[in-house]
Amino acid sequence: MAFDMVQDGKSVLRCTALLLRSGQAPALPAADADAFAAATFAPPEEGAPIPAVASRMSPFFAGVDVRMARGQILEPGPAAAWLRLGRPLVDAEAASPLAQVASAADLVAGISQWAHPARLGFVNADLTINLRRAPRGDWMLVDALTLAGPMGTGYAVGQLHDRDGLVGQCVSSLLFEARG
Numbered sequence: 001m002a003f004d005m006v007q008d009g010k011s012v013l014r015c016t017a018l019l020l021r022s023g024q025a026p027a028l029p030a031a032d033a034d035a036f037a038a039a040t041f042a043p044p045e046e047g048a049p050i051p052a053v054a055s056r057m058s059p060f061f062a063g064v065d066v067r068m069a070r071g072q073i074l075e076p077g078p079a080a081a082w083l084r085l086g087r088p089l090v091d092a093e094a095a096s097p098l099a100q101v102a103s104a105a106d107l108v109a110g111i112s113q114w115a116h117p118a119r120l121g122f123v124n125a126d127l128t129i130n131l132r133r134a135p136r137g138d139w140m141l142v143d144a145l146t147l148a149g150p151m152g153t154g155y156a157v158g159q160l161h162d163r164d165g166l167v168g169q170c171v172s173s174l175l176f177e178a179r180g
Helices: 052-057 097-106
Strands: 002-007 010-016 064-070 079-085 120-124 128-131 140-148 153-162 165-178
Touching: 064 140, 079 097, 097 128, 097 140, 097 153, 097 165, 140 165
Parallel strands: none
Antiparallel strands: 002 010, 064 079, 079 140, 120 165, 128 165, 140 153, 153 165
16 A cells, blocks of 8 residues: 655655555464563653653654653663654544554654754654554554764664564664754
């Protein structure tokens, strides 16, 4: 399935989705549940909210509840955060777990900064999400790492969790720009 958004006769956005399987799965060896458990992170209720200044610096955090599980949103380095949409994407419809995990994945580079956001901005050029199972619930954790190269490009990668453990991963290609 693909969707193109067109503006002034030009394609400006393309979304492609591939559903690999939704029915009965073949018998697979059991995974070590401890290796994928979100238990290494405190639940969202125990996480620290992001500072108000961080919400004002990025409109992308408007309407999203954020609770830091590791690291600080305004400090460079790896970080993990629980995220939940604070308002419907479509009027009067609660966001599905799939919408919650996709929205959380879209913030992977905003969770793990390469530099303070007042000094270095970025554009997400694309986003790839791979899920190993269907997400459950409304809180999703992104365990994120952002890396930049010498040409002003880079990527952010994250593991996606719900309260029951690992759901999948995401990666976003980034274009960095110095802010004055």
